[in-house]
Amino acid sequence: MVYLEPTTLGWRPLVKSWLHEFPKVVGEESIEYLGALFEWLVDPCLDFIRKSCKEYVQGSAANQTKSLMFLIDMLMHEGIHAEDAAENKHLKSWLVAAVLFAIPWSIGGCIDVDSRAKFDTFFRDLVAGKIETSPIPKEIGKVENMMPTDHPVYDFYYEQKAKGQWNHWNVLLRGTEPKTTKIREMLVPTMDTARYTFIMDLCIHHNR
DSSP states (O other): OOOOOHHHHOSHHHHHHHHHHSOGGGOHHHHHHHHHHHHHHHHHHHHHHHHHOOBSSOOOHHHHHHHHHHHHHHHHHHHHTSTTGGGOTTHHHHHHHHHHHHHHHHTTTTBOHHHHHHHHHHHHHHHTTOOTTSOOOTTTOOOOOOOOSSSOGGGEEEEOSTTOEEEEGGGGGTTOOOSOSOGGGOOOOOHHHHHHHHHHHHHHHTTO
């Protein structure tokens, strides 16, 4: 038996094992595409976070990649386990959107506000193929369903309905009002409460 340090093992064996167990309902082509997305996006994002951003808590590459996988699993769970999943022609598009949403909130989830602005620019350039050292692989091609450009990537969530669409977090605030009129007890809904509640509820629901 051979023991290896996590830093020596890296994140790729974890992803390979995860992809092997990924629900086959999405199709082998989509699973291979998912693996190609990881190969293309993970290392450049990890490197950028380490070199150009300030992290509140620095995690290992393996742990951050596991967080990415967990988040994708949670985001895709309902669609993959739906009764009509096998006939859902939009599953691959939803899967790509899940990756694009999950990377900022896993690999880029522990950086400060100023670093988020840097990562937003870098991540958009990376996905658009503007980073010379990490060009878009041939097996990926142009990524069609990137977040809108009018706000940072952290300001959107993906709604898995029909073709799917990106919505600003403020959409979730419509119709919400403070539950009390007492100033000291009042919690005013904001974009931050919307996005952190969304992610927290997702993790609680899936025991993460």
